[in-house]
Amino acid sequence: MTGWQWLVVAVGAVVLASLIGVVLRPVRVPEGRSVGEITRRVEQERGDMDTALWPMGFPHDPPDYAMGVGEAQMTMQRHRACRVGECPRKTAAWRVLVEAGRIKPDAGRQR
Incomplete structure (x- = not known):
């Protein structure tokens, strides 16, 4: 094999390993943060801004x-x-x- 062929094989191996890592990586769900909780917090902050005195x-x-x-x-x-x-x-x-x-x-x- 020539130098260019080795380079292509090496780049291909790196790309394949990266794809496998992305696919197999577990999805991390933050604990204690539900969509409802975040929505309530954002609405409260907006309400605080509306009632605050400039x-x-x-x-x-x-x-x-x-x-x-x-x-x-x-x-x-x-x-x-x-x-x-x-x-x-x-x-x-x-x-x-x-x-x-x-x-x-x-x-x-x-x-």
Whole structure:
């Protein structure tokens, strides 16, 4: 046999041994973790998130101070995915920029 033939035989043996190992390996079922238990835990965590009080200054809350033009511009960039009128912080930033003349609101369209 040539060197290439020995290489093919060796690779084939490794592949065959790997397949046998995968097929014969016992399936490990974690103890004490049923689907029902995991589902209950996930639902409880979701409920805890819904009832939790958000910390002061949550990113979409309106600011409790007068926002400057620079901060309003950064806020508009940070809240790019938000809509004016739906996100209180972006709405406040929008108003500051309109008052400063940086944005000319289109009558039928807001960002």
